[in-house]
Amino acid sequence: MTTWxxxxxGIRTSGDYFLSTFIFGVMFGIAAAAIGIEGWHAMLxxxxxxxxxxxxxxxxxWQAPLPLGTIALSxxxxxxxxLLLGMAMTHHFDxxxxxxxxxxLFLLNDPGxxxxxxxxxxxxxxxxxxxxxxxxxxxxxxSTFIGLKTTHLFAALDxxxxxxxxxxxxxxxxxxxxxxxxxxxxxxxxxxxxxxxxFELGSANYLILLGSVATGMVTAxxxxxxxxx
Amino acid sequence: xxxxxxTLIAIAMMALIVYLTRMTGYFIGLQLRHIRGIQxxxxxxPGCAFMxxxxxxxxxxxxxxxxxxxxxxxxxxxxxxxxxxxxxxxxVLLFGGSYLDPI
Numbered sequence: 264m265t266t267w268x269x270x271x272x273g274i275r276t277s278g279d280y281f282l283s284t285f286i287f288g289v290m291f292g293i294a295a296a297a298i299g300i301e302g303w304h305a306m307l308x309x310x311x312x313x314x315x316x317x318x319x320x321x322x323x324x325w326q327a328p329l330p331l332g333t334i335a336l337s338x339x340x341x342x343x344x345x346l347l348l349g350m351a352m353t354h355h356f357d358x359x360x361x362x363x364x365x366x367x368l369f370l371l372n373d374p375g376x377x378x379x380x381x382x383x384x385x386x387x388x389x390x391x392x393x394x395x396x397x398x399x400x401x402x403x404x405x406s407t408f409i410g411l412k413t414t415h416l417f418a419a420l421d422x423x424x425x426x427x428x429x430x431x432x433x434x435x436x437x438x439x440x441x442x443x444x445x446x447x448x449x450x451x452x453x454x455x456x457x458x459x460x461x462f463e464l465g466s467a468n469y470l471i472l473l474g475s476v477a478t479g480m481v482t483a484x485x486x487x488x489x490x491x492x
Numbered sequence: 493x494x495x496x497x498x499t500l501i502a503i504a505m506m507a508l509i510v511y512l513t514r515m516t517g518y519f520i521g522l523q524l525r526h527i528r529g530i531q532x533x534x535x536x537x538p539g540c541a542f543m544x545x546x547x548x549x550x551x552x553x554x555x556x557x558x559x560x561x562x563x564x565x566x567x568x569x570x571x572x573x574x575x576x577x578x579x580x581x582x583x584v585l586l587f588g589g590s591y592l593d594p595i
Contacts, residue, residue: 282578300494311507317509328494331502343541344542346517348538349521350517350518350520354525373538427561428585430549431560431561434546438577446536450540451539451540454539454544455546459547488529490529
């Protein structure tokens, strides 16, 4: 399948997460308007960073004078997940020029990566993830705009209840992983257990992520060594 | 009120950081790809990151949030339908809180 066809497939199969991204985008637009960010600044932020979790993290510190160091650190910490998404795609972006890979990695996105693992082998993964990313970006920009323009409609509503929407969407992706995996899900189960233990011990979020990922990595290595004898 | 120039600097900084995290992981992977069996290990990593976020979120969730999560997992298990799973989960969050969570 050509890169173009794979990109179109990515766009066509992105409907599910287009909608959930749309909800977050509207919430981001509302939150950005509520703390006084100008509309075009919020749109520029959505277009250039394209990260729901990172943008919401930045909003928490958005007051004069802007604490640039704190914003940078918090955006980095919530974006560390991207490092792992990029690593997961290492063997799947072959056959493209280095320049294309560097440019198109801008659109790397969680649901695109998760769903790319479920596609037939002949699908071009870089094209697929990029097509998926184009769709997510469209959803993200349109919904940010709508959120900015409709803030007054939501002023009376308590949107705190939908804070948990992020974990819900993440759970859908995790289920796709669980059901699509060809190897036992032991690394993910142990990662969750370690995350829970570290959370109970009162560890910081980045330590929970580090401990959890390290556990998953070691477990996966043990699995691989066992498989290769 | 944050001045426009600082806002633009902050946005540029955020964009750069996020883009670098997307690119760096891929290039770290390229340095490791010659190791036998590494593909399975690398492909397991995003799921581990999801679990690191999900497990604590469920642990500290309210009853309505746990019920919403259970609905999502169940629907995904049975149907793989993200739209229905997310919609039902969101509906439980929005309308179930007043019934399920103690005031």
